[in-house]
Amino acid sequence: MxxxxxxxxxxxxxxxxxxxxxxxxxxxxxxxxxxxxxxxxxxxxxxxxxxxxxxxxxxxxxxxxxxxxxxxxxxxxxxxxxxxxxxxxxxxxxxxxxxxxxxxxxxxxxxxxxxxxxxxxxxxxxxxxxxxxxxxxxxxxxxxxxxxxxxxxxxxxxxxxxxxxxxxxxxxxxxxxxxxxxxxxxxxxxxxxxxxxxxxxxxxxxxxxxxxxxxxxxRTVRKINPRKVETAKNLTVVFDPRVARGFVGHIAGAINGASVARKTSFLRDRMGQQVLKAGLNITDNPIRVRGSSSRPFDGEGITGEPLTMIEDGVLKHWFLSTSTAKELGLHTNGRGSRGGTAVSPSSTNLALEPGDISPQDLISGIKNGFYITDMIGHGVDMVTGDYSRGASGFWIENGELTFAVSEVTIASNLKDMFMTITPANDIDRKFGVAAPTIAIEGMTIAGK
Structure with a gap:
């Protein structure tokens, strides 16, 4: 057949x-x-x-x-x-x-x-x-x-x-x-x-x-003979696009209507307020042609429209299904996903829109920092925004990637991290979550 x-x-x-x-x-x-x-x-x-x-x-x-x-x-x-x-x-x-x-x-x-x-x-x-x-x-x-x-x-x-x-x-x-x-x-x-x-x-x-x-x-050979680094505060951390996609996933989780209804999102009271640095936009487009997470209709039969979820840093929308929207006194925006017998809201083709600077220029302005290529563990509290995860990558010195680094922990709070993001211009939209290289200021690194 x-x-x-x-x-x-x-x-x-x-x-x-x-x-x-x-x-x-x-x-x-x-x-x-x-x-x-x-x-x-x-x-x-x-x-x-x-x-x-x-x-x-x-x-x-x-x-x-x-x-x-x-x-x-x-x-x-x-x-x-x-x-x-x-x-x-x-x-x-x-x-x-x-x-x-x-x-x-x-x-x-x-x-x-x-x-x-x-x-x-x-x-x-x-x-x-x-x-x-x-x-x-x-x-x-x-x-x-x-x-x-x-x-x-x-x-x-x-x-x-x-x-x-x-x-x-x-x-x-x-x-x-x-x-x-x-x-x-x-x-x-x-x-x-x-x-x-x-x-x-x-x-x-x-x-x-x-x-x-x-x-x-x-990628693997570059990681040979990593070093540990000293504990430092107020450091600029740069996320490789592969890692940045996971970070954008935290943003999606914080603006999911189901989390807001359960009161498990640290952004639950921030609708209409500044939650990202001014100039930053988070978009979600379920009907992008050949999009990795595109769908002509959602799990309830609704064709969702492209939305700018966070515009110029201001939170504009939650991800909503019909039941979640009713619970919040709102109207669905066609983000209902079918999971077994349940329907819950989710993102589709989600993107942190790129900036105007190249990754090389983004890094060249950093005297001392940490370029992250891998994250370890799940130390993110979505109720409070507290963020603490193991990481490895490369040390940035005078605007250049130098030696490999491993066995460090980076820490901050997502509320603060969201306000200091600088995106580069190297976005690749082939995945369901897209993000360019991003720099985040003011991080703490726990090393040796």
């Missing part, structure tokens, strides 16, 4: 499931099918370690009776009527939830854009194997690399089918291709490790195995 025919078949089953739920006594209902197809090959030291292939279509049904809700999940082949009846029976004995419900009918997408998320390229297991082997070979060829952690290549697709009892019916799918490798440099107790990878919607857009492997090898 072709991909299009399979989607039509799943839409038909989801429609039937919703109809059966209504007949069984539900006031409202929605049915979701989360689709997944994947195959991957992993290698190590020139030999194949594993070849895997998987397929799944996971069904979920939510039913509403007044303010009561229940959800059930099943795999293909289940009895539609039995599942619907079980869900309704569960809802009847569930506690009431004043915020639960389907999206408002007026918000539903009546049509939605083609975002070019699916590449039909067929990639064989042999092609994946050859790519993984070539990626590892390129990494091991870098002088100073002494061992391999393994390499991999994968191809697959994911998608969603959504049907609601109040008029929405839609489906989309997105492809995904990736290559990765990790290697070790040095010997004995002086070994260092690092990795590199690429992940794209379209196969032809992937970085070559040779480029990925060489980057991984060079």
């Amino acid at each position: 072709s991909s299009e025919n399979q989607a039509d078949h799943l839409l038909s089953r989801a429609n039937a499931l919703v109809d059966l739920a209504r007949k069984a006594g539900a006031d409202k209902a929605d049915a979701v099918v989360v689709r997944s197809r994947a195959k991957s090959v992993s290698v190590r030291l020139g030999k194949v370690e594993s070849t895997e292939s998987s397929e799944s279509d996971d069904f979920s049904l939510r039913v509403f009776i007044g303010n009561k809700v229940a959800s059930v999940s099943a795999n293909p082949g289940f009895d539609l009527a039995a599942l619907a009846e079980r869900a309704v029976a569960m809802a009847k004995v569930s506690p009431e939830d004043p915020y639960t419900g389907l999206a408002d009918e007026a918000d539903l997408a009546r049509s939605y854009p083609d975002l070019e998320l699916y590449d039909p390229s067929e990639v064989s297991s042999d092609q994946l194997r050859e790519a993984a082997l070539a990626t590892e070979e390129a990494a091991r060829a870098v002088k100073g690399v002494t061992n391999s952690l393994g390499a991999g290549a994968s191809a697959g697709m994911g998608g969603m089918v959504l049907v609601t009892s109040h008029g929405f019916s839609g489906a989309y799918q997105a492809s995904r291709f990736s290559r990765s490798v990790g290697v070790i440099a040095g010997e004995g107790t002086a070994m260092e490790r690092d990795h590199d990878f690429d992940s794209r919607l379209y196969f032809a857009d992937l970085d070559s195995p040779e480029i990925i492997g060489r980057r991984a090898g060079e």
Whole structure:
């Protein structure tokens, strides 16, 4: 069965499931099918370690009776009527939830854009194997690399089918291709490790195995013979883009409506106030063509619009689903994500927009500082904003990267860090979270 025919078949089953739920006594209902197809090959030291292939279509049904809700999940082949009846029976004995419900009918997408998320390229297991082997070979060829952690290549697709009892019916799918490798440099107790990878919607857009492997090898070799540094305060720290993406994830967590409703965000009382340095913008665009995290509609059937979440440093929006928005007395902005049987808000194509300065010029103005390439641990308290994480990278001296540094801890508070960010101009939007190189002033580094 072709991909299009399979989607039509799943839409038909989801429609039937919703109809059966209504007949069984539900006031409202929605049915979701989360689709997944994947195959991957992993290698190590020139030999194949594993070849895997998987397929799944996971069904979920939510039913509403007044303010009561229940959800059930099943795999293909289940009895539609039995599942619907079980869900309704569960809802009847569930506690009431004043915020639960389907999206408002007026918000539903009546049509939605083609975002070019699916590449039909067929990639064989042999092609994946050859790519993984070539990626590892390129990494091991870098002088100073002494061992391999393994390499991999994968191809697959994911998608969603959504049907609601109040008029929405839609489906989309997105492809995904990736290559990765990790290697070790040095010997004995002086070994260092690092990795590199690429992940794209379209196969032809992937970085070559040779480029990925060489980057991984060079990153690893640069870390050999790291030093410890003295504890210092009020230091400027520079985050490599790979690390900066994780830092932007903290911003996303702090402006997630679910965290605000639970009172677990340190920005929960800051709507309309300055939370980032003036001039900085955080954008989120769910409908970017070929965007890594794009979606023509969200987990509730709403097409979200591009938003500037933080504009000129001022907080303008939370990420909101329908139920979270109701709890906060607001209106959804189409950021509802389906996770199993639940819907919760999340970002899509999130970006800390770049500045005008190059990474080289950003670093050249720092007399003493720390350029971070890796973070360790999860020492971030999203209730208070306290930030303390292990880090490694390179010391900045007179505007130049010098020796490798490891076994240090950086600390501050996210409220203060947000107000001293300076972004460079080297953003790469191929990932769902995008960020340029960023400098943050006033950090404490705990060393030897």
